[in-house]
């Protein structure tokens with residue numbers, strides 16, 4: 001009986017998480033198209049539903065109906081495993097994100113560590129996809145993805161260390177509770193900027209979308225994928241955007257804290273505002289070169305993050 | 319020390335230029351879109367748009383004012399016009415057949431310039447489409463202007479041609 005209850009609970013959580021991931025991705029694709037259209041003085045999708053609201057549903061259905069093309073000379077195991085591996089960590093990360101004070105599935109006391117451990121897995125799927133596809137463009141994209149992820153994982157972690165030093169916990173709920181009065185973005189503005197830039201690179205968003213730079217290497221690591229396998233990469237990219245924005249909200253913008261409105265509303269408002277920032281950035285800046293990317297990561301973000309850490313440490317000790 | 323100063327200065331200047339760029343895109347975000355939802359909304363072309371040629375609709379005649387002088391046919395470098403004309407009841411010569419081949423027309427404007435009664439003009443139609451090129455080989459101008467006149471409630475005041483005096487174009 002107990003066993004059955006546990007199974008039921010797991011099933012329910014899985015349904016909630018996967019449902020949310022899907023709806024979120026569909027909404028974000030629509031939002032991205034709308035934001036880009038507005039910036040470029042266009043209308044964007046207008047036909048299906050109110051202002052094209054259901055356009056992405058139609059696109060998704062079309063995508064699921066597409067033929068799954070499997071190239072001949074691929075490395076089967078990594079090729080087939082990669083899309084699933086891209087999806088898998090994002091689902092797991094969702095388990096620990098607290099949307100409200102009591103609205104979370106798991107309350108880990110090492111939540112931050114958990115999230116970073118799993119989000120680092122994302123690059124593995126990129127590399128497997130690129131390596132398994134046996135295609136020069138895919139391989140180039142994969143190698144770029146790995147280099148980029150290596151360069152930006154460090155400033156990402158260094159920038160959140162300041163926050164963790166201030167509140168002294170790795171528990172996501174604890175971090176949000178510590179921001180009851182003042183959001184950490186006021187204590188750590190530099191860290192927030194570094195975190196935001198690094199997450200852009202981590203999620204392969206423009207202007208750091210080198211692993212899939214379509215004007216140079218077709219579609220990068222997912223060149224050889226079609227149909228639902230491609231959809232998995234797509235889904236994981238948009239879910240990743242949500243996750244890093246949620247993390248930024250929790251670490252710097254006070255999580256669910258806010259007056260008047262209920263907690264989840266505040267949380268989602270902040271998250272979608274950050275996602276909007278990402279889209280705004282995407283349609284403002286051109287893609288940077290790989291050497292500029294490396295310069296930015298190793299020569300600017302890492303030293304700045306270290307300086308920030310040093311100053312935080314000194315101030316905390318005083 | 320100077321290097322260090324320059325390092326931070328470069329970062330700040332770079333950051334500032336990024337913010338300027340984002341400000342521009344933000345401003346654009348609130349502008350009205352320049353594109354229209356085409357089949358639902360349509361643009362009107364400007365006066366100087368050179369669409370296919372058509373007859374001008376005159377108030378004074380309730381129709382075109384062509385006098386069948388063949389100057390347009392002579393001026394046309396690509397031989398688009400097939401014209402036949404005859405004297406009408408009032409003694410004025412008027413075309414009995416006026417056909418125009420859009421497929422050969424280069425929209426060069428020469429016929430418009432040469433017409434003594436200013437009865438040719440470029441239409442502002444930009445969505446010409448047909449199932450077969452044959453529909454465009456011989457556009458009947460007289461019929462076309464007649465349709466527009468009826469749509470505006472005008473009746474033609476041009477006299478009926480006197481058939482015996484029909485005149486063929488000099489070729």
Ligand code: SF4
Pocket residue numbers: 371393394395396397398399422423424425426427428429430
């Ligand atoms: S516009 Fe030029 S090519 Fe066209 S009918 Fe007139 S004269 Fe001929």
Ligand code: SF4
Pocket residue numbers: 383384385386387388389390391401432433434435436437438
């Ligand atoms: S030049 Fe003008 S008046 Fe003369 S035949 Fe052509 S359209 Fe008629």
